[in-house]
Amino acid sequence: MLKIYHTPGSRSVRPIWLCFELDIPAQIKRVDASYRGTPEWRAISPTGKVPAIEDGDTTICESGAILDYLLARYGEGRLQPAIGSPQWAEYRQWFWFAEATLIRPVGLYRLLRARKDTIDDLVDEAESKFREGLNAVASALNDSDYLLGDRFSAADIMMGYSIAITEQLLGTDYPALVDYLGRLKERDAFKRVAALEKN
DSSP states (O other): OEEEEEOTTSTTHHHHHHHHHHTOOEEEEEOOTTGGGSHHHHHHSTTOOSOEEEETTEEEEOHHHHHHHHHHHHOTTTTSOOTTSHHHHHHHHHHHHIIIIIHHHHHHHHHHHHOOOOHHHHHHHHHHHHHHHHHHHHHHHTTOSBTBBTBOOHHHHHHHHHHHHTGGGTTTTOHHHHHHHHHHHTSHHHHHHHHHHHO
16 A cells, blocks of 8 residues: 655655545655654665655655656546646746746745854755755766666756766765766757856
């Protein structure tokens, strides 16, 4: 049975809500803060964040990716327009806007309002979270050329851009990521984009 790891007040509300809308049976397993730092939890969610799901042999985290997965696996076309239609393009825009654009400043606002840390404390925390993310990507590569093993995908484009704009922060701490970025930079399409960026 599909298992959704949930912490109240987190983005785990998204997949639970979707399952309720689509009548997808799911076991909801509450995850408390003390468990989120354990090796067992990090094997499920490499950055320690909630939500994550397990569905048979499939384990994924990131709420947007989970919704995509659930819609593709169980949605039968419900709650999304037909792929390729003009409305589908608008749907995808708002789907990703919610996380990539809207929530980022809201999260920062809530953090700053709730805490009295110095700016240095906040910078240190941001760097720690960033490095956790880099470690998760490096681990996912696990001697693979790309995120999906030997298969290049659009996920590498999304990730490659993020790694490229933070390249100066990698130093010698992340050799797997330096090598990964090197492979991406050798792709003809990447070279074409890099040339475009110089003009």
